[in-house]
Structure formats: C-alpha cells, structure tokens
Amino acid sequence: xxxxxxxxxYLLLLPGLLPILAFxxxxxxxxxxxSVGYFNFSGDSGFSLRFWHTVLSExxxxxxxxxxxxxxxxxxxxxxxxxxxxxxxxxxxFAGSDLVSALIKAPILVHGLVAAFLYVNFxxxxxxxxxxxxxxxxxxxxxxxxxxxxxxGVVILQVWKNMPFAFLxxxxxxxxxxxxxxxxxxxxxxxAFARLRRVILPLTLRSLQAxxxxxxxxxxGDYSFQSVAGPxxxxxxxxxxxxxxxxxxxxxxxxAAVIAVMLMGLSLFGSAALAALIQFLLRRTGR
Amino acid sequence: MRRxxxxxxxxxxxxxxxxxxxxxxxxxxxxxxxxxxxxxxxxSHPWAYPAVLPPVLSFRRWIEIWTTSALPQALANSYLLxxxxxVSTLLLALPTxxxxxxxxxxxxxxxxxxxxxxxxxxGFVGAIFFSALLVRFGVYSRFAGIALGHTVIFLPYAIxxxxxxxxxxxxxxxxxxxxxxxxPLTVFRTATLPVLKPGLLAALIIVFILSIEEFAIxxxxxxxxxxxxxxxxxxxxxxxxxxxxxxxxxxxLVVPNVLLMLIAERLLKSADPATITGKG
Numbered sequence: 051x052x053x054x055x056x057x058x059x060y061l062l063l064l065p066g067l068l069p070i071l072a073f074x075x076x077x078x079x080x081x082x083x084x085s086v087g088y089f090n091f092s093g094d095s096g097f098s099l100r101f102w103h104t105v106l107s108e109x110x111x112x113x114x115x116x117x118x119x120x121x122x123x124x125x126x127x128x129x130x131x132x133x134x135x136x137x138x139x140x141x142x143x144f145a146g147s148d149l150v151s152a153l154i155k156a157p158i159l160v161h162g163l164v165a166a167f168l169y170v171n172f173x174x175x176x177x178x179x180x181x182x183x184x185x186x187x188x189x190x191x192x193x194x195x196x197x198x199x200x201x202x203g204v205v206i207l208q209v210w211k212n213m214p215f216a217f218l219x220x221x222x223x224x225x226x227x228x229x230x231x232x233x234x235x236x237x238x239x240x241x242a243f244a245r246l247r248r249v250i251l252p253l254t255l256r257s258l259q260a261x262x263x264x265x266x267x268x269x270x271g272d273y274s275f276q277s278v279a280g281p282x283x284x285x286x287x288x289x290x291x292x293x294x295x296x297x298x299x300x301x302x303x304x305x306a307a308v309i310a311v312m313l314m315g316l317s318l319f320g321s322a323a324l325a326a327l328i329q330f331l332l333r334r335t336g337r
Numbered sequence: 338m339r340r341x342x343x344x345x346x347x348x349x350x351x352x353x354x355x356x357x358x359x360x361x362x363x364x365x366x367x368x369x370x371x372x373x374x375x376x377x378x379x380x381s382h383p384w385a386y387p388a389v390l391p392p393v394l395s396f397r398r399w400i401e402i403w404t405t406s407a408l409p410q411a412l413a414n415s416y417l418l419x420x421x422x423x424v425s426t427l428l429l430a431l432p433t434x435x436x437x438x439x440x441x442x443x444x445x446x447x448x449x450x451x452x453x454x455x456x457x458x459x460g461f462v463g464a465i466f467f468s469a470l471l472v473r474f475g476v477y478s479r480f481a482g483i484a485l486g487h488t489v490i491f492l493p494y495a496i497x498x499x500x501x502x503x504x505x506x507x508x509x510x511x512x513x514x515x516x517x518x519x520x521p522l523t524v525f526r527t528a529t530l531p532v533l534k535p536g537l538l539a540a541l542i543i544v545f546i547l548s549i550e551e552f553a554i555x556x557x558x559x560x561x562x563x564x565x566x567x568x569x570x571x572x573x574x575x576x577x578x579x580x581x582x583x584x585x586x587x588x589x590l591v592v593p594n595v596l597l598m599l600i601a602e603r604l605l606k607s608a609d610p611a612t613i614t615g616k617g
Contacts, residue, residue, distance in 0.1 A: 056442070058440075059436045059440045059442035059445075060442070062432040062433060062435055062436035062440070063432075063433050063436055063448055064432075064433075065428075065429045065430075065431075065432050065433060066429055066430050066432065066433025066434070066452065066492055066496050067433055067448060067451060067452055069429060069488070069489045069492060070451070070452055070454060070455060070489060070492055070493070071451065071454075073455070073467070073486075073489040073490075074454050074455060074458065076470055077458070077462070077463055077466045077467055077470065078458075078466075080466040080469050080470055080473075081462065081466045084466075084469065089469075089473065091469075091472065139353060145354075146354045150354060150357045150358075153357065153358075153361045153365070154357075156361075156365055157364075157365065159591070159594065159595050159598050160365075160591055161550050161567065161570075161587075161590050161591060161594075162552070163552060163567055163570050163571055163574065163587075163590075164570070164587040164590055164591050166574065167372070167570070167574055167583050167584070167587050168368035168369065168371070168372060168587070169368070170574075171368065171371050171372060171375060171580065171583075171584070172367070172368045172371060174580075176384065176385065177371070178367055178368075178371055181389055185389070210364060264456075267457055267459065270459065271459025271460055271461060271462065273460070273461050273552075273553065274552060274571070277574075277575070278574045278575075288459060288460075288461040288462075291461060291462070291465065292461060292465065292557070295465055303469060306465060307466070310459075310462040310465065310466065313459050313462055314458070314459065314462060317457065317459055318457075
C-alpha cells in the first residue's frame with residue numbers, strides 16, 4: 051500500500067469534521083476571550099477579570115444559575131423515570147404496541163415553541179383545562195396557571211418534550227435484556243422493584259447516563275420554554291445571557307461571555323456529576 | 338375458566354393501551370384541537386370566558402395573517418434557508434460519511450466522537466458568540482450568516498445518517514459488478530446508488546426540517562429584521578401574546594414538518610439493501 055492511500059480517509063474527513071471543529075473552537079474561544087476582556091467591539095481590549103467579578107457578585111446571576119440547574123436536574127430525572135416503565139411495558143410487542151410507541155414519539159416532531167404555545171393555550175384562563183374544571187364543578191371560576199412561580203409549567207414542558215427522547219434511547223437496551231436473566235431474578239425471589247434496581251438499571255446504565263446527560267444539557271440551556279411558560283420573576287441562564295448582552299451597551303458582550311462560560315460549565319460538569327452520581331448509587335444499592 | 342382467564346388477559350393487555358390513548362388525547366390531540374379552534378376564531382367575534390366554544394368560526398384570521406403580517410416573507414426565508422442548508426450540509430457530509438461508513442483507519446472512533454460536539458453546546462451560547470464572530474469577520478448578510486451556522490450545527494446529523502447508509506452498501510455487489518467488467522460509474526449506479534438513495538433523501542429532508550425549526554441562531558443572528566417561521570411565532574408568544582395568530586403559525590410550522598418526517602421515516606425503513614437487491 052502506498053503512503054497516499056493511508057492518508058485518504060483523513061482527507062475525506064476534512065469537509066465534514068473541519069467546519070465542526072473550526073466552528074466550535076472559534077465560538078468557545080470567542081466566549082472565553084470576551085469574558086476576560088479581549089475582542090471588545092467598543093473601547094480597549096485587554097486582559098481583565100473585572101467582568102467575572104461583576105457577574106459573579108451579581109445576585110441575579112446566581113438565582114438564574116441555580117434555577118437553570120434545578121430545572122435541568124428535575125427535567126432529566128423525571129423524563130428518564132417516566133421513560134423506563136413505558137420502555138419496559140413495550141419490551142415485548144403486543145397488539146397495538148406499534149401505535150403506542152409511535153404516539154409516544156410524536157412530541158419529538160413538535161417544535162419547542164409550538165409545544166410551549168399549546169401548553170400555555172391549554173392551561174390559560176380561556177383554556178381547556180379551566181373550562182373542564184369549571185364544568186365539572188371543581189372550581190367556581192377559572193384559575194390563573196400561566197407562568198407559575200414554581201416553574202412547574204417549564205418542567206412539564208421539558209418532560210413532555212424529552213420523555214419520548216429518553217424512551218427512544220432506552221428502548222433498545224431495555225429490549226436487549228434477555229428473558230432468562232429476568233426469569234432467573236424472579237425465581238430467586240426478586241420483586242418488580244428489586245429487578246428494576248438490581249438487573250434492569252445496571253444493565254442499561256450507559257444509555258441511562260446518555261439520556262440524563264443529553265436532557266440535562268438541553269434543559270440547562272433552555273430559552274424558549276422559560277420565556278413563554280416560565281415564571282416572570284426569574285430568568286434562565288440562557289435568557290439572562292441574552293438580556294445582559296442586549297441591555298448593557300458597554301460591557302454586554304463581556305458579561306454575556308462570562309455567563310456563557312458558566313452555562314457551558316454547568317452543562318458539562320452538572321451533567322457529568324449527575325451521571326456519576328447515578329452510577330455510584332446503583333453500585334452501592336446494587337450489592 | 339378459560340374464558341375467565343382470557344378476559345383477564347384482555348384487560349391486562351388492553352387496559353394499558355386504552356390508558357395510553359387517553360394520555361395521548363389529553364397531552365397531544367386536545368391541545369392541537371384547541372390550536373385549530375383558536376386559529377379559526379372570527380376576529381370580529383372574540384372568544385371570551387365563559388363561552389365554551391368560539392361564537393363564530395371563519396378563515397378570516399388566516400387571510401389576515403397572510404396579508405398583513407410578515408408571514409409570507411418569513412416562510413420564503415425559512416424554506417430558502419432550509420433548501421440551501423440541506424444541500425450544503427449534505428455535500429460537506431458525504432466524503433466524511435463515506436470514510437466512516439466504508440473505511441477502517443486509526444482514530445476513527447475519536448473522529449466520530451468529535452463530529453458530535455455541536456450537540457453538547459447550549460444553543461444560545463453558540464448563537465450569541467457565532468453572531469460575535471460574524472461581526473468580527475464582517476459577514477453582514479443575515480441569510481449567509483444563518484445558513485453558515487445551520488450548515489455546521491446540522492453536519493453531525495447528516496454525517497451520522499449517511500454513514501449508516503454507506504455502511505449498508507454491500508461489498509460483494511460492488512465486487513461482483515466490478516468482476517463482470519462494469520466501469521466505476523456503472524458500479525456506482527448499480528451497486529452503491531440504489532442503497533444510498535433512500536438515506537440521502539432522508540438526510541436531506543431531516544436537515545431541511547431541522548433548519549426550518551432552528552430558533553436560537555435564526556433569532557439572534559437574524560434580529561431584528563430577518564424573520565423565519567419560528568422567530569415570527571416567538572414574536573406572537575412574547576410581550577404581545579396574540580393567541581389566534583400564534584395558533585395559526587404553530588400549525589404552519591408543525592403540519593408540513595410532520596408530513597416530511599413521515600416521508601423520511603418511510604425512506605429510512607426502505608433503505609435495507611435486502612429489499613432493494615432482493616437478496617437476504
């Protein structure tokens with residue numbers, strides 16, 4: 051084989067891989083350098099940590115940070131917790147199981163903003179839920195449920211959109227668990243919960259972690275659900291970043307860059323910590 | 338006794354299905370039905386509490402949105418962008434997907450992992466600092482900026498889908514065609530293309546849908562005057578919540594994409610080489 055032949059696969063990688071690597075390193079590089087004062091669009095550029103000081107001493111920033119972390123944690127755990135029973139139920143095909151699994155996956159095809167609109171429309175003052183509650187005599191007058199202060203709406207939307215996604219990731223591995231293993235566990239006296247904890251979860255751990263990580267990252271960076279259905283008194287990190295960038299004429303870019311770096315950190319370390327924690331818990335209780 | 342058992346079995350298998358259909362109705366069918374109703378509320382007869390159903394239904398709202406809002410322009414922008422993005426993404430993805438699907442080389446697994454990085458980037462972080470880069474490099478065309486951003490962030494999907502298609506092409510068919518004296522072009526036409534075609538079309542459609550639906554880059558780079566369908570929907574959901582308009586645009590955004598997705602899914606299912614070559 052000639053030397054040029056062995057280079058060929060790498061040359062073929064260039065058109066696809068190079069734009070991705072260039073884009074990602076330029077975008078992340080831009081955020082990192084603007085956060086420490088380089089590449090300013092107005093005024094002098096130069097190394098400075100004052101933007102980090104300003105943002106990290108801002109109470110609003112930390113409220114947004116922990117709020118996004120909380121939403122990401124609840125959304126990923128709830129989506130996965132709901133996806134498991136469904137994936138287990140559909141493990142063996144039965145009459146109508148194809149239809150059910152197609153219906154479960156339907157929300158994946160619905161745009162996030164459309165989902166947010168459908169939800170707000172459903173729970174609004176004039177919405178179906180209120181009309182039903184009034185007609186059933188459960189309440190005297192419609193209740194105001196939009197933009198609830200506990201962000202229940204945002205978590206409902208996240209789970210609505212992400213549960214099918216978790217189902218999609220988990221369904222293959224759950225199906226791959228052999229009946230003989232589950233039968234053996236049953237014969238040894240394991241109840242449904244013990245089988246889940248000691249057989250099913252450990253055997254599908256990698257996919258479980260993948261689902262948690264992907265949903266966590268998506269929910270931590272959420273903008274649309276929060277701005278349409280979220281509490282009006284709070285910002286998600288992405289929303290706060292966009293606001294700071296647009297409002298603060300002078301240092302908007304630099305401070306938004308600090309928030310961006312923190313958001314990337316939350317996505318990366320938050321999701322990794324969650325995945326590690328799940329693994330640790332399973333190892334400990336699985337013994 | 339046997340009948341009793343089969344009845345119990347029926348309850349056991351049917352009950353969850355009924356339950357699932359009920360949940361589906363509440364979380365998907367009803368909200369969509371509400372959206373359809375809201376889009377048909379006649380502008381001169383508002384639907385207000387305590388009326389359970391809208392007093393008058395008409396298509397006037399649809400006509401009004403079409404003639405007075407920026408929707409026609411947004412639709413043109415979205416679809417033109419999506420067409421540009423799907424073609425450019427596919428062209429860039431093809432060589433890489435070929436390498437992943439048909440060649441073995443050291444570092445392949447790492448390279449495959451690297452192509453997935455954009456999926457882990459929060460959308461608005463990417464959008465904001467991509468827009469900073471566009472300013473820095475002097476790219477002021479909104480269309481070019483958004484098209485460039487979409488092309489890069491959807492490359493992972495196209496590469497993955499096409500790698501699978503390339504991997505499905507059967508080497509024995511290529512060898513057989515070659516042994517029978519076919520030219521490289523004929524080999525490609527008879528052994529590769531038939532297997533590759535459904536995957537190509539599916540990737541084209543999926544990137545097209547992803548581009549139409551993308552919000553972060555379109556919103557940040559396009560602001561304030563370049564609108565796409567999602568950004569126009571967002572404007573009706575924000576401070577001035579205009580419910581009938583949002584309902585109509587939601588339907589315009591969802592219905593064509595669901596239809597396209599069903600076509601893509603059918604194409605991907607038909608991509609099994611056994612069904613094309615008739616060989617197992």
